Amino acid sequence: MFFNIKLNKKEPIYIQVHNSIKEMIKSGMLPSHSKLPSTRELALMLKVGRSTILKAYEFLESENLVYTIKGKGTFISEIDINVKSEWDINWHKNVNDYSKKAEELDIMKHEKLYKKGMISFKTIAPDETLFDVEEMKRSFLDVIAVEGEKILNYGYAKGYKSLIDFLMEYMKQKGVNTYNKSILITNGFTEGFDIVLSSITEKGDKIICENPTHNTAIKLMKLHNLDIIGITVGKDGINLKELEKKLNMYKDVKIAYLIPSYHNPTGIVMSYKKRENIYDVLKKHNVPIIEDGFNEELQHLGTHIAPITAISGRENSVLYIGSLSKILFPGMRIGWIFGDKKLIDVLESVKRSRNIHTSVLDQAILYHYMKNGSFERYVKKVRNIYKDKYELTKKLVKKHIPNKFILGDGGLYLFIKLDNINSRELLDRCYERGVIFMPGDIFYTDNEGKDTIRLGFSRVSEKEIKRGIKIIGEEINKMVRES
Amino acid sequence: MFFNIKLNKKEPIYIQVHNSIKEMIKSGMLPSHSKLPSTRELALMLKVGRSTILKAYEFLESENLVYTIKGKGTFISEIDINVKSEWDINWHKNVNDYSKKAEELDIMKHEKLYKKGMISFKTIAPDETLFDVEEMKRSFLDVIAVEGEKILNYGYAKGYKSLIDFLMEYMKQKGVNTYNKSILITNGFTEGFDIVLSSITEKGDKIICENPTHNTAIKLMKLHNLDIIGITVGKDGINLKELEKKLNMYKDVKIAYLIPSYHNPTGIVMSYKKRENIYDVLKKHNVPIIEDGFNEELQHLGTHIAPITAISGRENSVLYIGSLSKILFPGMRIGWIFGDKKLIDVLESVKRSRNIHTSVLDQAILYHYMKNGSFERYVKKVRNIYKDKYELTKKLVKKHIPNKFILGDGGLYLFIKLDNINSRELLDRCYERGVIFMPGDIFYTDNEGKDTIRLGFSRVSEKEIKRGIKIIGEEINKMVRES
Secondary structure (H helix, E strand, O other), X not given: OHHHOOOOOOOOXXXXXXXXXXXXXXXXXXXXXXXXXXXXHHHHHHOOOHHHHHHHHHHHHHOOXXXXXXXXXXXXXXXXXXXXXXXXXXXXXXXXXXHHHHHHOOHHHHOOOOOOOOEEOOOOOOOHHHOOHHHHHHHHHHHHHHHHHHHHOOOOOOOOHHHHHHHHHHHXXXXXXXXXXXXXXEOHHHHHHHHHHHHHOOOOOEEEEEEOOOHHHHHHHHHOOOEEEEEEEEOOEEOHHHHHHHHHHXXXXXXXXXXXXXXXXXXXXXOHHHHHHHHHHHHHOOOOEEEEOOOHHHOOOOOOOOOHXXXXXXXXXXXXXXXXXXXXXXXXXXXXXXXXXXXXHHHHHHHHHHHOOOOHHHHHHXXXXXXXXXXXXXXXXXXXXXXXXXHHHXXXXXXXXXXXXXXXXXXXXXXXXXXXXXXXXXXXXXHHOOEEOEEHHHHOOOOOOOOEEEEEOOOOOHHHHHHHHHHHHHHHHHHHHHO | OHHHOOOOOOOOHHHHHHHHHHHHHHOOOOOOOOEOOOHHHHHHHHOOOHHHHHHHHHHHHHOOOXXXXXXXXXXXXXXXXXXXXXXXXOHHHHOOHHHHHHHHOOHHHHOOOOOOOOEEOOXXXXXHHHOOHHHHHHHHHHHHHHHHHHHHOOOOOOOXXXXXXXXXXXXXXXXOOOOOEEEEEEOHHHHHHHHHHHHXXXXXXXXXXXXXXXXXXXXXXHHOOOEEEEXXXXXXXEOHHXXXXXXXXXXXXXXXXXXOOXXXXXXXXXXXXXXXXXXXXXXXXXXOEEEEOOOHHHOOOOOOOOOHHHHOOOOOOEEEEEEOOOOOOHHHOOEEEEEEHHHHHHHHHHHHHXXXXXXXXXXXXXXXXXXXXXHHHHHHHHHHHHHHHHHHHHHHHHXXXXXXXXXXXXXXXXXXXXXXXXXXXXXXXXXXXXXXXXEHHHHOOOOOOOOEEEEEOOOOOHHHHHHHHHHHHHHHHHHHHHO
């Protein structure tokens, strides 16, 4: 572009060179910190004397448009092309109800945040120190060796073929009939659930779910303006009688959302019999099911209970959303929707319209990791570790925390109904002493649960568990004494 | 669980063992292909004779419930727990208008597909053989070395901090003022655009865009039920007079969507002057801008034209959506939205509600790849390669394809207005001869462009370019002769 500098005979050359370069800088053609040609080079290009260019550069430097580094050359300063500031859009007025609601319901913005050094029973993310980084690295290198650069180009909306095939087999091993079924890979459970709700529900549709239930699911049901019908969760899971009663009362329920294994937040694993009963009831009322496969993998080997989608046989009534995020590599955000082939076909188009597809590289890494047996070995290992933590936590909670009941059949957390203690007040007090947990009310569809808490223990050390639970117990005792 | 087998004295032991295991299989507690204890182990567990267990296993095998591999053991057969099939949900009736429309507008499902061996001018994805796989591998290993296993756990909705900081600097280098601005990392441009439309528009809102424009953007504007006002694109980009006329006509335009660099599908790079003029016009009418930063990186070094968001200075009127997908690693799906800090804050909650965050691993890899200079080296290399292909394609199109005009200032494709030739008919003919391209009508907001085509050359070899364009020319000549 310096070749294009046109020189005339009316003005001094150095002024013309200065003006041309200034114009280029002001128009953004010369980005900040980019290098100008050396004075010698530019003099040659423009067929003028080097001292002329030197003068032009000095002029630019006097205006702070360029700077010189000795022995390196002359560079464009960091300048704003424009400092206009009179047009001030009130974006708050411009955002719609949907995004306002997303912000309102964003617990990351409204709940107490973990601070470094705290004992956190808040998160239920897996303990990353258990991850097999070396095996994961090997999986990555396998991917590159097998697929080469093509793994870095665009993939398919449906997902990475080998991973899909693998997960279909994986579903079969859970006793699931794959006839006329198909899989769509998503960015975790969250995207899977959002895509399903986006695709099949309309504003005001009725949806049945457990009460309490997964907070992210509540958020999404609310964002989709659904009419949420929560069914009480008892010690063995959802209350069947209440379910039937509500189904008889409301004839137009669109769909049910259920978490049969390690239900969030209660940690209950529903028995096989109960799963069958629920399926039969929903079938009678023609209400299809979104099954959250959440944490199924944590079931202790040899006591695995088949998912509801296995009970459905060849029927197309269950949409199973799988995810390994609470066990393995949640940062990769990989989940899947398993269900009716034709429906998956529609969901595939929705997925494509939203983000084309999930990272192919991550899908391929996960596939290799699962295929070569690393996943199985890993799950065996962590099951035992989490089981030990579960037992320790349960024992200590029983000992230190006065409660009406404790729920949780293993997994990564316990759910506790306190004895006339406000969990928010308790949290405030514990927070002061460096202990944080999840107040249970955020899991309720009806503003209940103000005396409940969820204690996640996946990332807490044994020592911290002991200390943390003792502190919670002490604060409860203080509250009892004070009242 | 085998410990739990309760034996009574009424029935033969082997029948009881058989029944218990059968029950476990039927309930999915024993997944397909899982291994039963050896006969010796189970005999010890139940304190019965080994021959009893042997008999029970044989009974199970006779029912095809298990199979034996010599020297390995006895395994659960692949069986369906349930073969129910009377409940058949008509999902087609259950999906909503949004997802039906997503399928209707899904060009992957309605356009001619590339078949192996064809010469494809259809795609504008980058040529993967140009990717630096070795440098990418190094970036991955750097990530693991620096971050360890924590890179595999949950991250932040806003994105990977180091990548965000890097991209803020990157925007500064484009002459952009970052005062009161912020960045949200998304799964590519597509998710960025979808999140923006989801967050600020309502059904029926008016949106201004170039006509023709990026097909995915048209799809998303339609999915959001927006009232699309397309403004004709001339040889130097959007028609300014028409823009002003439409803005005077419609007083309530919500936002404008523009692609200033290598506009898709025309390949036009808008001049700096024109960008300024457009900004001034939109400012006068108080219409904020979504700027598609698409392919900006391909601009030849030294002739970089600042994005519109640089022209906006400190004003908060531009939402810039960046993506490297047409240049680098599109399979990773990483893009970013740069704009008003408070607005980005709202968009962050929407992002979190949809998929929590973009893959942290991929973000970290990209960050290391950009930071260590690999990206800059790579862009320098591919710019020249694509420039050569561009010049070759343009020369051959001029020679072989009768046209009203050819658009494209470089980049990855040319846009051609044919001389009274129906591009769909031409495509049918060329397809028969193994050549595929993108019919131009899909880029129009008003069903026009039936005589236009987009020729992408990024993944086509020189030899194929020569052969492919000759074939297109031949078919056009045949069509002219036949008519």
